[in-house]
Structure formats: structure tokens, C-alpha cells
Amino acid sequence: MSLAQHEITRVAVLASGEGSNLQAILDVVHKKHGVEVVCVVSDKLGARALERATEAGVPTAIFPVAEFEDRRARDMAIASHLRDMRTDLVVLAGYMAILSEEFIGAFFGRIINVHPSLLPKYPGLRAIEQAIEAGENHTGVTVHYVDEGVDTGDVIAQEVIGIAPGETAEQVAERIHEIEHQLLPEVIAQIAASRNG
Ligand code: GRF
DSSP states (O other): OOOOOOOOEEEEEEOOSOOHHHHHHHHHTTTBTTEEEEEEEESSTTOHHHHHHHHTTOOEEEOOGGGSSSHHHHHHHHHHHHHHTTOSEEEESSOOSOOOHHHHHHHTTSEEEEESSOTTSSOSSOHHHHHHHTTOSEEEEEEEEOOSSSSOSOEEEEEEEEOOTTOOHHHHHHHHHHHHHHHHHHHHHHHHHHHHO
16 A cells, blocks of 8 residues: 655746745745745845745845855855755746756756736836837736746736826836736646646
8 A cells, every 4th residue: 555645846037126926936836736835036135025025934045146156156055055945846936037058058947937918918117118119008917937038938928907098107017016916826836736636
């Protein structure tokens, strides 16, 4: 007779700033749905995301690029830390640094990102502003696997929102965030469910 396996998907979240998506992950899937956030990593000292992790009792680590020879060396140090934490899934939640090819290669197929547009439209920075400036009447949120390009990996989930005439980027961003905060935890739970079978 064999006992049922209850595996946990060990998640590392990388975040550079506010960390509202991290908060959603902590609130919705941490220690539930077969998911545990085992560490939060930032490239920025003083990122609000780090406080949110600490408040939730999740260990944090900071890797400012200035402390390393170059970006590649920094990313190798992050990869080594994530391996030490036995990370199964890397979630980029407002992580603003581009990851080196070596890092992507080390975790390929196990890195996801949330982006505030309907990719492949409007990759990169200022995605909401780009959509408004282009006169779009809708935009949305994408959760996707990360490859070596900027916001180019395979799409996992998308959700569309309308842009009303005259709406400002701040107004659209507020609604985008609400969707991100549902979609990203949902995708993490789905990935955990499919891994943990
Ligand atoms: C989000 O809008 C996400 O789509 C983008 O960066 C932002 C991060 O926000 N990649 P927060 O730090 O999670 O509040």
C-alpha cells in the first residue's frame, strides 16, 4: 500500500516595487492550493514587496546589481539562491530587471510573468500608456511563460478590459491591477494542480 503524495509547489516571487501582485499571491494561494511561497527576491533595497513578504513570514533576499560584477553574475547568484530554496516555479511579479539568458535557461518552462497588455501587443514598459496612445478601446492582462525575449514567451492566460473614451492611464491601471490580482494567483494554482497531479 502506498500513501498518497501531497506535493507542494514551491514558489519564488521576484518583485522590484510595490508588490501588490505578490500580496495577491500571498492572500489567495500561499499555503493553499498546493502552493507555498518559499522566498521573495528583489533587485531593489527597500522595495515595498519585501515588507509584504516579511509581514507574511516569507524569507526575503536582495540582489542589487551594484554588488556584483555584472548582471549575469547577479542572476547566477539569484539562480543559486532559488536552487537552495528548492524552487519549483519562479513568478515575476513586477520584477523590472531583464533576466540573463543563463537564468532563463536554468529555469526554462518554470518562469511566469504578469504583463499589463494583451501580448503580443504592447510589450515592455508603459504598456497601458502605449495602448491608450494607440487609441485602443480595449486592453488587458497576460500571464505568460518567460523566454529570452521581452514579454515574448508562450501565453498561459489573458483577460480583456475595455478602455472608455477619455479614461486616463491611472484609471485603466487600477482596473488592470484588479484583474492581475485574480489572474496571476489563479494561474499559479492551476500550474500547481497540474504539477501535483
Ligand atoms: C504590474 O502591473 C505588472 O503587470 C507589471 O508590473 C506591475 C507590478 O505591480 N509587470 P506590483 O508591484 O505587483 O504592484
